[in-house]
Amino acid sequence: MSKVQILSYAGCGTCKKALKWLGDHGVDVAVRPIVDEPPTADELARWIPASGLSVRRWLNTSGQSYRALGKARVDAASDEEITRWLTEDGKLVKRPVLVKGDKVLVGFREGDYAALFG
Template identity: 90%
Template sequence: MSKVQILSYAGCSTCKRALKWLGERGIDVAVRPIVDEPPTAAELARWVPASGLSVRRWLNTSGQSYRALGKARVDAASDDDVVRWLTEDGKLVKRPVLVKGNRVLVGFREDDYAALFG
């Protein structure tokens, strides 16, 4: 089985909780710093459908990057615009992003992680 990849931000408390959860279960993860290496357009083309979420649900709406764009601008943007923004600014991405094979989880909900690894 390939290693689980998690896109994470070191200053994110939710990312820390997810990494702690994974570590407590001995799950081998490759951590990718989301700010330094945001998802690419090709990755998003695969991951967004695999997550079962719309691309707009990938936005970190509580972060400074989102506030800088402004809700009105985001609401008026096309999905292609949103994808481009996500590839340009890792802090705009809701995190953590966990990739396990063809399964993708956005954010950390313990029940979802338990179902994926259970």
């Protein structure tokens, strides 16, 4: 099986669950620390459409970075502005982000991982 990339945050419980699932299923993973290396604009231009989610669904709405921006500011922001924020602050990105070829999963749902690697 080819190596997949996962953008992860060491302090994130959901990321830990995803990494455990991947390890338990023998998936070779390259871990990229999302806070130190947030997604680039070029990556997001490919990954957002590949995920099937709107850019707003990429926001980690339970994190401090989101709360610092405030819901009203996010609601008023353009998709381009949100994309720029995601490139500037890895903690603003919903995680983990798993990239396997042209497939991108945001967050961890066991069924989605099983479907991708099954």
